[in-house]
Amino acid sequence: MTPEAKARQDIEQRLIEAGWVIQDYQDIDLGAARGVAVREYPTATGPADYVLFIDRAPVGIIEAKRAESGENITVAEDQTLRYATAPLKWRGLMTPLPFLFESTGAIIRFTDARDPAPRSREVFHFFRPEQLAHWLAAPDTLRRRLASTLPALPTARLRECQVAAVGGLERSLAHNRPRALAHMATGSGKTFTAITAVYRLLKFARARRILFLVDTRNLGTQAHQEFMAYTPPDDARKFTELYNVQRLSSSTIDPQAQVVISTIQRLYSVLSGEPLDASAEDISLNELQQMPQQAKRVRYNAAVPIETFDFIIIDECHRSIYNVWKQVLDYFDAFLIGLTATPDKRTFGFFNENIVAEYTYEQSVADGVNVGYDVYEIETEVTKKGAELKAKEWVDHRERQTRKRRWAQTEEDQAYTGKELDRSVVNPSQIRRVIEAMKTAVETQIFPNRKETPKTLIFAKTDSHADDIIQCLREVYAQGNAFCKKVTYKAEDDPDSTLASFRNDHYPRIAVTVDMIATGTDVKPLEILLFMRDVRSRGYYEQMKGRGVRSLDCDGLKRVSNSADSAKTRFVLIDAVGVERSLKTDSRPLERKPGIPLKDLLQGVAIGHRDDDTLLSLANRLVRLAKQLDDKARARVETVSGGVSVADLGKGLIAALNPDRIIEDALATAEARGITRSEDTLTAGEIAAARAARVAAACTPFDRPELREAIESARREHEQLIDHINLDQVTFAGYGEQAEAQARKAIQGFADYIAQHKDEIAALAFFYQQPYQRRALTFEMIEELHDRLGRPPLMLTTERLWSAYARVKTSQVKGADARRQLTDLIALVRFAIGLDSELRPFREQVDKRFQEWIFRHNAQRATAFTPEQTDWLRLMKEHIAASCSIGRGDFDYAEFADKGGLQKVWGVFGPALDGLMDEMNRELVA
Structure with a gap:
């Protein structure tokens, strides 16, 4: 058989597999099937190797070349185009095929001549006739729709990095680039970004079906939940109400599914015909790729043709997609979109260096999307040097799988290294010492004020090692089974439910895993990562560290760690095996000088210390401090800094050290001087x-002493020194002369302050200007006054002032044992300036004035209130007692909304409502 004949035989075999009928020109029967490929069909420029007919109409050309021509096959494109534009015999002139x-x-290379700037691409197989018919029926092609301007991206719910990623991807697709990579830090919302892009591709680009590839079954579940929770910005319905989403659990793809979530392992099984091992989808490809496996070629599957997907989004596209699994990506005729936090050179190469978004871990920390981390090291003698078992020693021998033990003597001297621990040798004492050291460090140094163990994830070497760690944890912490759980694929408990409890519930406090939650899985409350295994892959290590970087607000953290007193501002990596030193990781801790106080770092930068360690440490402290400060403290710093926030000051330092930007500035400077330079020269x-120059600009704000003092003052107000050294004892119980003197001093300071600032502070002006102002005393006024009183040197709180008056003017103070509210400051001001002869809680005063006010109304028949109106007025009175005033907008609060809100109260009072609210604001407060 000649090479040409062999090529035609292979071509025709593929056409038949795709559903085409092959005919000679002399035996043509266009009614034999929907799709007919006719050999040697005559055209005005000679016979075409194959002309494709669908529903009796010519639609395409196949130019056949012998196999040896494969490397030069693109030179045949002009020949194909000539046949496609030439008149066909018996068909006359017609539009190009x-x-x-x-x-x-x-x-096989394919070009759709209807695309903008038609460009050929290699495809795995021929398309089915039904697919070409579908494309012909459409008014335009997918690539033409992508090239047109998509609607503007709504940005309200997106972070800047997500906006940049979606925009970059859409620009890449508009230019018909087949592969695109979004490099986004762990925790920055890659999946949310991907779903946003998927929604726009389905709705505006009219994509038929999109594949979302995941690493493990567990991550497929998580992705499916995110699709179900996603609400588009331009539609009130959930994503899954608008589009069908299938999580693939068999070999059958739902023809109605517009999004299919699958592991690459399952699709490989479908396309290769190789049975899928029951646990294959449960093991991260970072681990699975190291297992010996007999690679089997992917073959054409008519039930899953190459046109099944328009786009493939590869979540966590780490190095594992480049071996046997790559066949799945080569099979489908689809745009490939990669998402990863840990790219390497192969990643960039696979995606043709088309990076549509780049958002690093350091940038995510600076933006407050993620938290920084500190490294705490634990080293033991056996971990470092190993040990030796002498011959004839009586020790336990344990089978690795069954864990069955036998008591026997060793046959010979056996030395082992630290790397052999928990594989060939288990040393319970080594595990115990590491766990004890971790417990001590967390309780005394890392989180000394926590009452419960922070959520902790331990990485073990094997499933057997994880069991040993679990037993040791329960003994060292003297806790029961619920305290710590194993989260591996071989765990007896359902790993998904255990993981959900670890994420959302109080127990378990500690989870031990091998690889199940090493990549992608979201556990925001994690604050401790303990590595009891080394990791060879830099990217995999970065993924594992990423389990701890996610930020979490105070309420979210307190839900699972009740004694937490602030938002999550960091996590701590405890390294018990030297994993941090054994790798050169892509992201290093920003904190380089943990022992130097913030004020010294600020001073050092001011006097000229500009090394990377100093600048990155200061940046880390500022970003962390920004999360801890309240709005008022942030505003005070911004007043001094000229509007630059604490977080932005830190970000500026990180940005100044960006090596890419430094190179760009150096090139720009050289060009401005008329010098031709490249990055290499x-x-x-x-x-x-x-x-x-960049560092000097970023450090300029810190030259100002008042800014340094404002930052340090904000830190001091937030932090407290805990003195564990100087022990105290009770020497007296009761009020003494010194206590009363301090109380009198506080009262005098309060009186002097309100007298001096009566015209400056709105809340004080309200009381001093008589007759009463005809505007309401607002809660914001009281907050402002409270904030000013709480600053140095007064440092007066409502609680402290009330206690001082109770000590000095006992007979005039009522409700001294009641819980204080912020609005009690109104009562304090009125008492201090002589408007009231008794100091009573503000709520009591409001209650008393309300009774007097409503009695006056009811005494006049014309203004008497109905029982329903009275109930509403009591609710309004309670709101005034807590917030100083009431207005229409307040009826959105739950206590009103549950009873019908503004619409209902308007129906009860009618147009008189606004006047009644104004009257109550005056009568009950002033």
Whole structure:
């Protein structure tokens, strides 16, 4: 058989598999099937190798070439186009045929002439006739729709990095780039970003079906939940109400599904015909790729043709997609979109260096999306040096799988290294010492004020190692089974439910895993990662560290760790095996000088310390401090800094050290001086000068002493020194002369302050200006006054002032034992300036005035209130007692909304409502 004949045989075999009928020109019967491929069909420029007919109409050309022509097959594109534009015999002149193929049988290239700037691409197989008919029936092609301007992206619910990623991807698709990579830090919302892009591709680009590839079954479940929870910005319905989403659990793809979630392992099984092992989808590909496996070629499957998906989104597209699994990505004729936090050179190469978004871990920390981390090291003698078992020693021998033990003597001397621990040798004492050291460190140094163990994840070497760790944890912490759980694929408990409890419930406090939650799985409350296994892969290590980086607000953290007193601002990586030193990781801790106080870092930068360690440590402290401060403290710093926030000051330092930006500045400077430079020809001096200029600009704000003092003052107000050294004892119980003197001093300071600032502070002006102002005393006024009183040197709180009056003017103070509210400051002001002869809680005063006010109304028949109106007025009175005033907008609060809100109360009072509210605001407060 000649090479040409062999190529045609392979081509025709593939056409038949795709559902085409092959005919000779002399035996043509276009009614034999919907899709007919006719050999040697005559055209005005000679016979075409194959002309494709659908529903009796010519639609395409196949130019056949022998296999040896594979590397030069693109040179045949002009020949294919000539046949496609030439009149066909018996057909006369007609529009060019749109579907153009060149093939050697082994290689197939395809061009859709209707695309903008038509560009050929290699495809795994021929398309089915039904697919080409579907494309012909559409008014335009997918690539033409992508090239047109999509509607503007709504940005209200998106972070800046997500907006950049979606925008970059859509620009890439508009230019018909087949592969795109979004490099986004763990925790920055890659899946949410991907779903946003999927929604826009389905709705505006009219994509038929999109594949969302995940690493493990567990991550498929998590992705499915995120699709179900997603609400588009332009539609009140959930994503799954608008589009069908299938989580693939068999070999059958739902023809109605517009999004299919699957592991790459399952699709490989479907396409290769290789049975899927029951646990294959439960093991991360980072681990699975190291297992010996007999690679089997992916073959064409008519039930899952190559046109099944328009787009494939590869979540966590780490290095594992480049071996046997890559066949799945080669099979489908689809755009490939990669999402990863840990790209390497192969990742960039696979995606043709088309990086549509780049958002690093350091940037995510600076933006407050993620938290920074500190490294705490634990080293033991056996971990470092190993040990030796002498011959004839009586020790336990345990089978690895069954864990069945036998008591026997060792046969010979056996030395083992730290790396052999928990594989060939188990040393319970080593595990115990590490766990004890972790417990002590967490309770005394890392989180000394926590009452419960922070949520902790331990990475074990094997499933057996995880069991040993679990037993040791329960003994060292003297806790029951619920305290710590194993989250591996071999765990007896359902791993999904255990993981859900670890994420959302109080117990378990500690989870031990091998690889199940090493990548992708979201556990925001995690604050401790303990590594009891080393990791060879840099990318995999970064993924594992990523389990701890996610930020969490105070309420979210307190839901599972009740004694937490602030938002999650960091996590701590406890390294018990030297994993941090054994790798050069892509992201290092921003904190380089943990022992130097913030004020010294600020001072050091001011006097000229500009090394990376100092600047990154200061940046880390500022970003962390920004999360801890309340709005008022942040505003005070911004007043001094000229509007620059604490977080932005830290971000500026990180940005100044960005090596890419330094190179760009150095090149721009050289160009401005008329010097031609490239990145490779820049001198060390030019790069250093560019760095110095960027750093100087970022450090300029810290030259101002008042800014340094404002930052340090904000830190002092937030933090307290806990003195564990100087022990105290009770020497007296009761009020003494010194206590009364302090109380009198506080009262005098309060009186002097309100007298001095009566015209400056709105709340004080309200009381001093008589007759009463005809505007309401607002809660914001009281908050402002409370904030000013609480600053140095007064440091007066409502609680402290009330206690001081109770000590000095006992007979005039009522409700001294009641719980204080912020509005009690109104009562304090009125008492201090002589408007009231008794100091009573503000709520009591409001209650008394309300009774007097409503009695006056009811005494006049014309203004008497009905029982329903009285009930509403009591609710309004309670709101005034807590918030100083009431207005229409307040009826959205739950206590009103549950009873019908503004619409209902308007129906009860009618147009008189606004007047009644104004009257109550005056009568009950002033």
